[in-house]
Amino acid sequence: MKQSILILDPQFLTRNGLFHLLYNIDGLELDMKEKLEEVNDPSTYTIIITDYLEPYTSKEKVDFRDKFLPNYAEKLLIISSDTDKQRIKSIITSGAKGYLTKDCDPDEILSAVEMISKGNRFYCNRVLEMLSHIDGNDPNNCEPADLSKREMEVLQLIAKGYRTADIAEELFISIHTVNSHRKNILKKLRLKTPTQLVAYALEIGLVSSE
Structure with missing residues (x-):
């Protein structure tokens, strides 16, 4: 059974970069959208790859937070440059399945897609460091933490x-x-x-x- 992946981002290079990264993987069916309003039925997708900051206008950010996130969090793989601990924590505690920073390399993205498609969560260690502030973690380490x-x-x-x-x-x-x-x-x-x-x-x- 094919996994349906939506890449939701207004930036042409980001959309197409992710598309070409995932294009040759067997079992994936890819779709790209520029705006949240273009997504007719989010429930049809296995994974939705997006950034809760970049794609949205002020109104769309409210719609994302109040409507989209609560209903489709289990499908979300966030790839963001956000460093605000409270926003990141809010997204994760809302149920987002995965969270990577934009410094993560292609292998991390591929691993995240694989893990989430199997129903698992996936957070890179840089995100965990921002959340936990536990001594001993390297804040520059972006290797996956795939529980x-x-x-x-x-x-x-x-x-x-x-x-x-x-x-x-x-x-x-x-x-x-x-x-x-x-x-x-x-x-x-x-x-x-x-x-x-x-x-x-x-x-x-x-x-x-x-």
């Missing part, structure tokens, strides 16, 4: 204070599998301790601090 759906579930339960045995019971997996997921999550996010995992989960809004 699977299961890893996100484990992370959420860890952040809620579940013990390993409780997580295993909740997700119907073995304790060994939980520990493996925990190690993989720490490695992918470049963190060292469960405390840092909890801090990260709170920062991106995966769990509430209340």
Whole structure:
């Protein structure tokens, strides 16, 4: 089954650059739009690649935030130059599946498309650094942090204070599998301790601090 990809951006070079990057990948069906108003039915696309700043007028930014984002966040791969932590956090906590900076190289974009098409989330480490401010991460590192759906579930339960045995019971997996997921999550996010995992989960809004 083909994955339908929409590239939504007003800039000719950006649209066509992304189109040609993805053009030769088997199983992808590509479409390009210049404006949000040209998108008739967003639900027909598997992934929508866009930047919430660049494509939109002031009115379109409001429409994107209030209508488009809440309804289609699970389809969104954001590629943006934005450095505002609160805006980035807002986009991610609204449910956007992926977020890359415009400094990420083509391999990161291809990896993001692949991961999101499988139902996983994908954030580059520069975005995670801006969100978490955890010591030890390199803010210039833009390698992917591709947490699977299961890893996100484990992370959420860890952040809620579940013990390993409780997580295993909740997700119907073995304790060994939980520990493996925990190690993989720490490695992918470049963190060292469960405390840092909890801090990260709170920062991106995966769990509430209340």
